Amino acid sequence: MKEFFKFMLASIVGVIIAGLLLILITIGIISAVVSVSDQPVSISSNSLLFLKFDYDIVDRAKKSPFEGLDFGMFQGEKEVGLNDLLDCIRKAKNDDNIKGIYLNPMDIQAGMASVEEIRNALKDFKTSGKFIYAYGEYLTQKAYYLVSVADTLAMNPQGSVDFRGLGGEHTFYKKALEKLGIEVQIIRHGKFKAAVEPFILDKMSNENRLQTETYLKSIWNEMLTDISASRHLSVAELNAIADQVSSFRRADFAQQKKLVDRLKYKDQVINDLKKLTDTPDREDLNAIDIHKYVKVPEPRTQKGLARKKIAVIYASGSIDASVSGDGIKSEDLSRTIREARRDSSIKAIVLRINSPGGSAYGSEVIWREVKLAAQSKPVIASMGDVAASGGYYIACAANTIVADRTTITGSIGIFGMIPNVQKLMTDKLGITQDVVTTNAHSDMISLTRPMTTFERDLMQQTIEDGYQTFITRVGEGRKMVIADVDAIGQGRVWAATDAKGIKLIDSYGGLTEAIALAKKMANLENYRIINLPKQKDTFEELMKEFSGSAKASLLKDELGENYKYYQQLHSIISEKGIMARMPYDIDIH
Template sequence: MKQFFLTMGGVFAGLFLFLIVVPFILISIAISSATSREPAPAHTVLELDLREGLTDQTPTNPFAIFGGGGLSTMQIVDTLAQAEDDSRVKALLIRLPEAGVTPAAADEIRQAIRRFRRSGKVVIAHSQGFQPVGTTVSSYMIGASASELWMQNTASFQLTGFSADAIFLRRAFDKFGVEAEFEQRYEYKNAVNEYTQSDFTPAHREAMTAWMTSIYDSALANAAQDRKTTLPALKATIEAGPYSSGQALQRRLIDKIGHVEEAENEIKRRAGRGAEIMDFHDYAASQGERTGSGSDAIAIVGGEGAIMTGRGGGADPFGSGSAIMSDDTAEAIYDAIEDKSVKAIVFRVSSPGGSPEASEQILAAVRAAKAAGKPVVVSMGDYAASGGYWISSEASWIVAQPSTLTGSIGVFGGKFVLADALGRFGVDMRNLTVGGEYSDAFSPSSSFTPAQRAAFAAQIDRTYEEFVARVSTGRRLPPARVREIARGRVWTGAQAHRIGLVDQLGGLEEALAKAKQLARIDADANVRLKRYPQPKSPFEALSRMFGVSGEAAQVLVGIGGVMNDPAAEATVRRIQTDRARASGASVLAEQPY
């Protein structure tokens, strides 16, 4: 009886979702799409608000818009490239955040703004202050690339440098009886230090200071170039702050003081009679993605977030969070290989790392593309570190921004032992094990035995050597040289370029140009841009959502049958198969559809 009511509850839940919620969501999307595709006025000023936060790439989930979040760096680059050639777009107004922007994203956006200005169009950036928080220097760099940089009269220019804080938990763990047992390869692989140390180790301090200095100096050098001054002069002025808006104007750190409404009126005046401000989101939606033209195509394969085995990516169906799922990403590369019109692949990577097994699966697809005669150019985003560098290491060419965090050629792993900590609160943890001695190696109830520790350390060593081998092969460096520059150290793109881990500094546009060159396509020839993986349709995304309930899935199968829609039934059965695999079931073949 209980099972009957559970089944009926699932059926009614499925019917409610399918007949009420789904139509509401689809209608909302249709209305949103229709309203966002209004044509741009004859004299348009685009307003780009960077205060909303940025991802590197636009999510492929159609429902991510309901989870909030702003634009993506790639969407901004793409849209500004189209706006350059759009005679209706006369100017750009940028709202700067008071805190920082991810440094590599700031590099990419600055380059897009400079290209937009070279088309003869004016750019005004407006700031309500530069606060001493994070990489504010990157926000200022974007502002400096504009035709004019404005500040509100009451705002403060508090940018005087770049600082970062780290939290170390070693003393707290000791106090509460938590044991952090980790292996790291090697001294610069500092992700575990927050658990095992109470302060920066010399290697941690050295590496972190080096990449922070690289980002700071690079941003100020770019700002100095755009402000038509020298790096030493700009650095001396900034570091002598903070300043009021009036003092910042006097020292030529900004161009004008005014409220955002005044900046809007000024840029509309410059754009011409009857100019109107159009939200950047709306213009981007009206234009769609840049597709290009021509018989030859270049594939753009996207990958953002932690690297994990499997498929799907993200537990929240309405969230904008991303992950690089190995099945999906490898499949996207193989799809590009099979497309005869695709002559080269640009692989956009923005990842802090992840699973070695997932990374190797993706790297195998990169190798397959090269073997098929299709060059692979990696364009690094905010990060391409650890596993992010693993999947990039054997590309035909690597392009990174000066501030991209990359390298981290190393590996770590371990566990927390919690039995003593829980015991202090009257909670007893006990373990039962069947099998060999290594079976309970990762049990949080006890420390590694000497044999377990040795076996685990040997596994970490093997993974490290495999990583070194991939980098040695891909970068054509002797293994000894790779070990020398690896040791888990994070480099900026500028540093990585000097030591041979990166081929070229730049962004997506530079990567596309190099892909054309490697594919022997004339530099001036038009090419189509084909993006992989393809964005999910609303039905595909909803199908994944229904997959959480077997009863609801059965309702969809029934509805598919009533509607005589084999595609709907096939979709649900595929979901059921995938869910079974994800739960550990051994599914040897799909059901025939």
């Protein structure tokens, strides 16, 4: 027995030592990876900036130690910040080592407004006299919209261009919920507040169809206008091509209709690029991708760091309601805005919003800090792909609102949804409940019975009060009569081109234009940009990747395109209180 305990103890000690060694080795590997990833990158002369767009484009990428890496368990997320992408294109414009940009997308994993901003940055790059060469085997509509800005657009002879007009797809859950025995009880204000429709209807209401058609046509017209200018085709000609559905036609059809310039194989494209960069035939092209080029240091135009700053504060995701936990936390964001307001070295704030809304209370908390900040220094709201409902709520107090022409905004309205699972519990599962209360409505709000008339009336009054607060905030911020806000509110969604005419926004532009406006309003010459909120350090982010959002990442990998349905259902389950949110998650094809 003595020998047994001796060997068992030795085994335990061995396991502990082996575990400690494994931890130390892992930390060493991570430290090495982080050290390498933080090193500046040098670039050769006659180089190409290679943009393949095989990554998600978000307003601001997370600070991941494995960004752009791909080996074993340390596979980095394929995610690039729009801010980094725009900075790289601007940097390449003035970089003597960069001779041009090579675009090779199939699809663009970003919203329309983000694609518009990238396209505008590429247009600005061309003013340097450098070339943009684009090549595709197959191009989706968003990808084609982007690459149509290129000087030369080549396509594989067996490829095709997806060009057929825009379509928006809405998913309805009413019949599925009925089969499960779940009733969704709705309290809302506004005939256009269609966020509740998927749970009470099996198709779009007339009002929802009207608003959807309106903003889709607005976005499509803006796309056609840009493509028309670049490809020297009239809008009428482009619509005629779309009606013929080039998506299922050969590449020679796209060339015949002047959608592309040349039909070439990849080796021929490489030869073209070698000629454009003066690269000898026997040598490889010097191409650098976005993950490396972002680490190429930019020459300083002044000594030291400028003291005066413009703070770009990012507000991305649902407000206090996110599947992965990466959305907007009202307390955290309001604290960031408050600290920026109190910081005397920050002379202007750009609030970058990419949010469909969320909690009405959370929106109010953020709105208050935006209002206070706008009273002490210039605050410019820069709208990304979506800045609607709660996303618009937090923007309306800014001094100026700037949006891309393809931004989705508005949706001024609020709602509440309370599921009643009584039939599911009783009829389907055989589970019953009994309640004891001290007062008449102590069990309000119950998920296992229908609301009483008193409860519904009380909730409706809460919604009406919340809506009145919302339109009052908009009226104050936009200097509009409240009745006029109500007329364009009612939960209606608008494209930015329509929103400008009804005074919901002030001007068109992306993040670049918003920063330029902040500079002008604050009367700055020498300044630097800081991005807020401060991101977690490398090891905090690493721990998060191994836990928390790792679950969402795993589900996204497993479910693919169907992940959006999980998100929608999860958000409904997790929502609490009154919501100021977009009618639905817009998926434009």
